[in-house]
Each structure stands twice: as C-alpha cells, then as structure tokens.
Amino acid sequence: MQTAKDYLHIFLDMGDALLNSGAEIFRVEDTLNRMGYACGATHMNVFVITSSIVITMEFPGDGARTQTRRIHEGGGNDFTKLEQLNDLSRRFCSHPVSAGELRKEFERINAEKPKPFWKLLGSVLAASSFALFYGGTIPDAIAAGIAGILIWGLQKYLRPVCMNEVTFQFVASFLTGCAICGFALLCPFLHMDKIMIGDIMLLIPGLMSTNAIRDVLIGDTLSGIIRLIAALLLAAALALGFMGAIILFGRLGL
C-alpha cells in the first residue's frame, strides 16, 4: 500500500519542474490536486506561489502529511518539457502507478535539456526580426543579430555567476547597450534606436508582466503581485543598463 510519504516528494519535484517550465500557478495546483486524488488520497491541499509549494495529503488510515518546497529558480519557459509533464500527469490520473515508477518517468523527462544551438538561433532571429519590425534596415537587423549572440553568451555564461536576476539584467543590458553604441559609433549609417529595440525584446520581462497581471485577474493575487514587482524591477534594471550605456557614449561624444 502506497502512502503519502512515498508520493509527497515526487509531487513536489513535479510541481517544481512544472513551475520552472512556464506553467501557470492554477495549472500547477490543479495538476497536483488531480494526481493526489488519483492515487487514492482522501484529502489534498495544494498551495502554490511563485516561490513556494505546500502540499498536504491525507490517506485513509494514515494521518495528514505536509511538505513544503522553496522554489529558487526564476520561471523559465520550456514548452516541450511542460507538454511531457502534462502528458505524464494525465496518464498518471487515468492509470495511477507506484511512486517509484512515477519518479523513473519524471527523471527521464527532466534529464532532457534543450540544445544550446536552438537558443542561439532563436536569439539572433528574434533580435534581427524585431529590429526590422520596428522600422530598421537590413544592416540594423544584422547588427541586432550580432548583439543577440552577445546576449545569448551572457545568458549562458554570466547568469550562473550573477548574484540574482536583477543584477544580471543590469549587467547584460549595460554590456549590450555599450556594444550597440559601439556599432553605431563605427558605422554611422546604423540606427541605434532600432537595434536597441530589437535586443530589448530579448531581455524585456514583457511575458512576465503579462503573466503577473493575468494571475491577479484570475484570482492568484499573491503570485501575481510577487511576479509584477519582479517584472518591474527587471524592467527598471534593463532601462538603467541601456540608459547608462547611452549616457556613457553620449559623454564620449557620440
């Protein structure tokens, strides 16, 4: 007979992975609730905010058990993983398996990492296309693409050693801004504003703020507010970084 003790840990791991692959708060809560009832719990209480998960499970004949998990990573997006986790939970709900088997399947999904090459291609393509989108020329798009490579490199190598997301955002924006100002200084025919907008699209916490407002509107007020404040801080750090670069180069006589 499986009990709460066996399931709680894997459920927390799944909730963690769901949050970090871009699932909404209500989706995580809903998924964990369903999975709990599917494996025979009489009561499930799941509370999720962006930085913590609390699960209480009650099995017949076995008292209630609670475990919490602090979530440290900021929410990234990995839709393939999200899809696979969703599929796993759906299969689990129709055919509950033991905690050990669930863990095996989960580990298999979690081990898969997206290829860095696709991220590089995505960064370059996004920066170039948005430079064109906002009225830049082809050389602008190419310069934005080169700065996109820089952002990709910073995200891969600098982010792990940065104190937190806001610091990274500031440093990355400042360095990218300096690089773009340098391009514009060397090639006067480039439009600095269009290139910067293209690269801002890669760093801007636009999805984060949209998600935050949506969380508030559909009832997860607390998570929404946490996310909104984080998004505002990130946007401010981004603006400060680019502004710092513009002012620095302005002083140098651009």
Place this chain on the structure above:
Amino acid sequence: MTTTVIQLITGAIGSVAFGLLFHMKTKYLSLAAAGGFFSWLVFLFGKGLWGNVFLPALLAGFIVDVYAEILARVCKETSTSFFVTSVIPLIPGSTLYYCMSSIVEGNTIQALEYGRDTFLFAFGIAAGMSIAWAICYFLRSVKGR
C-alpha cells in the same frame, strides 16, 4: 502599406524565434508563426478602428487566446505554449525604449506618455486573455455538467 507587410512577416518570424528560445516542438513552429502574424493583424485592425493602445491590445489578447485554446483542443497540448509565442509581437519593447530615451533627454512628459503606453499594452493583453480564459472555463464547466 509596405511597413505593414514587413511588420506582419517579421512579427511571424519573431514568434518562431521565441518558439525556438522556449523549446517549442518543431512541428508547432508554423502555428506560432501564424499566431504572430494573426495577433499583429488584429492589433492593427483594432488600432485603425479605435486609435489608441488599450482596446486594440485587449482585442488582440482576446483573439489570440481563443486561437490558442482552439489549437490546444485540436493538438491536445497546453494552450500556454501557443498563447505565449503568438503574443510576442505585441510585447511593448519599443515604447519602453522610447520612454527610456525620453528620460535620458530630460523630456519627462513624453517619458510618462510612453511609460503609460507600455503599461497599457501589458494590461490590455492580460485583460483580453483573462476574459477569453474565463469564457472558455465557463463553457467547459457547462459542457461537463
């Protein structure tokens, strides 16, 4: 006219690029492109009709979420992945930049205007998608009963 065409095409490419960044399945990338194209088209249509930022963004957010929900049913996937990639061209990157450059130039009034637009964009999209989400939830629970 040419700017519109360029924007529609590059918006679609931008959506695909973010699909790659967010590790979307390769077979759905064409749907992301269609979503990006569609969302900017709806936004431009709304802008022609009402002329400001909030209502067009709301309409675009609404339509895109309906599009994502339909695709989610058809492909048996989560609607989030379709919604997030389709909504990318609406992200207010340019207004944030112009807000920032106005601050650098010392033009506070213009900075406030751009800052307000940035916020209204985000709020409009989120409100539109929440309305669509609420309607879909309602329909689902009526059907389930």
